[in-house]
Amino acid sequence: MGFVSRGFKGRRRDTASSSRVPPGQYVVTDFPVLSAGPTPRVNLDQWTFTIEGEIDEPRRWTWKEFQALPAETVTKDIHCVTKWSKLDTTWKGVSVDALMEGVETAADFTTVFSDGGYTTNLALDDITGGKAWVVYEFDGQPLHPEHGGPVRFLVPHLYFWKSAKWVRGIRLQKDEHPGFWESNGYHVRGDPWREQRYWGD
Amino acid sequence: MIRWQFATLAEVVPETPRVSSLYLDVPDWQGHLAGQHVDVRLTADDGYQAERSYSIASAPEDRRLALTVERLEDGEVSPYxxxxLRTGDRLELRGPIGGYFVWRGDEQRPLLLIGGGSGVVPLMSMLRHRxxxxxxxPARLLFSSRTLADVIYREELERLAASAHGxxxxxxxxxxxPAGWTGYTRRVDEAMLQEVAWPxxxxxxxxxxxPTPFVEAVATLLxxxxxxxxxxKTERFGATGG
Structure with missing residues (x-):
């Protein structure tokens, strides 16, 4: 028997959902907000989404063009490195697979970048193959600015800081360049099932 | 890897009716920067575990590591x-964590700290470090509390303001x-920030x-x-947690 916190009982979760909650996480029903700085106010008239870097011709969509792309609605569990998990969250947006369709690239890595200067690094394999979306609706409503609206990244199998708010594009790269939190003590990949929270985890 | 280690509770200092500071002896503490936090892990006798993050309240120079914790009635970890938790009890923690919401102490720009409720905790680490x-x-702390009885670190803040330069x-x-109160008595608004923040x-x-609405409002105004x-630089915490 290892260490026991004297007098700690804890609050067990029901077994039906416990297999969906990674180690060290707890389930919330609200939607906490975490950001490193002020919430940017985004002007949709000037908004574009760009795929650039290791690509012959950068791809760029205006807001109107982006809205016209085939959308998917997905329901996913999300896991924040600050310990909360939220089950069955529903999002609408465009899959990265659709955005990348027909793209030839020598890149193995990407940097997803946002208004306000936020970046996060992701392996290309982690955002293709039905694993990532660029979303503009949460729960059937336009995405609120606090939660990354008008458009955020969604890569639910990794800790939620990878799901960059206020996203503006994907830079395809041959090498891995640690992003904002990844340069500030947080794990370069961030798999919640391996509890990859911090450097060295 | 930031490893889990044992801390021993040396002293509890009640700060307000809902908030207490835990002073911990951590034998191999590697030091921290003002503004960082730790993860705390509790283990029940059947192996069930719960983890939460808490901001560090102590300065890097202080002898003991201090966490200041607000008791959330519907929380799982904070009521424990x-x-x-009693003096002499052990607690598992790991840290320090976070490399962005930190103030190193050698900066020459004015320092403006704006805290709501227990959001003052990492700011207090900065002021103690300063x-x-x-x-x-020059440094200013604008601190929003619900009532006078809810003001965390009230006496220490008075002492710091009287003795620390600028x-x-x-x-x-x-x-x-309250009768005789000379401070502000409203939510932080633009007029208040015009008076308190440097140009x-x-x-x-x-x-x-x-809390999130507080941080959203203040950051947007600024x-x-x-x-x-x-x-x-912002840190937000939601109504849940705990």
């Missing part, structure tokens, strides 16, 4: 930390106006910590007043 290192750049502490109370040309380093968004 504030209520059940006093230790003798930083003379520090001003300004309070606002959102739910009462944008002075380029203060700004740290804002508190950007609207022309402050550079990149100089405003």
């Amino acid at each position: 930390l504030v209520g059940e 006093a230790h290192v003798g930083n003379r750049a 520090l001003q502490v300004l309070h606002t109370l959102t739910r009462e106006k 944008r040309q002075d380029a203060p380093d700004v740290f804002v910590c508190g 950007v609207g007043m022309g402050h550079d968004a990149r100089s405003i």
Whole structure:
């Protein structure tokens, strides 16, 4: 028997959902907000989404063009490195697979970048193959600015800081360049099932 | 890897009816920066575990590691930390964590700290650190609490403001106006920030910590007043947690 916190009982979760909650996480029903700085106010008239870097011709969509792309609605569990998990969250947006369709690239890595200067690094394999979306609706409503609206990244199998708010594009790269939190003590990949929270985890 | 280690509770200091500071002996503590946090892990006798993050309240120079914890009635971990944990009990923690919401102490720009409720905790670490290192750049803390009884670190803040060079502490109370009170008595608004914040040309380093609506409101006002968004560092905590 290892260490026991004297007098700690804890609050067990029901077994039906416990297999969906990674180690060290707890389930919330609200939607906490975490950001490193002020919430940017985004002007949709000037908004574009760009795929650039290791690509012959950068791809760029205006807001109107982006809205016209085939959308998917997905329901996913999300896991924040600050310990909360939220089950069955529903999002609408465009899959990265659709955005990348027909793209030839020598890149193995990407940097997803946002208004306000936020970046996060992701392996290309982690955002293709039905694993990532660029979303503009949460729960059937336009995405609120606090939660990354008008458009955020969604890569639910990794800790939620990878799901960059206020996203503006994907830079395809041959090498891995640690992003904002990844340069500030947080794990370069961030798999919640391996509890990859911090450097060295 | 930031490894789990044992801390022993040396002293509990009640700060307000809902908030206490836990002073911990951590034998191999590697040191921290003002503004960082730790993860705390509790284990029940059947192996069930719960983890939460708490901001560090102590300065890097302090002998003991201090966490200041608000007891959330519907919380899982905070009612244990504030209520059940006794001096001599051991606690598992790992850290320090976070490399962004930190103030190193050698900065010469004005330091503007804006805290709501227990959001003052990492800001207090910065003010304690500032006093230790003798930083003379001007500093201001604007601290929003519900009532006078809810003001965390009230006496220590008074002492710091009286003794540390160039520090001003300004309070606002959102739910009462005690007799003789000379501070503000409303939510933080633009007029208050115009009085308290330095003009944008002075380029203060700004740290804002508190509940999400508080941080959203303050950060948005500061950007609207022309402050550079990149100089405003925020930490938000939601109504859940605990």
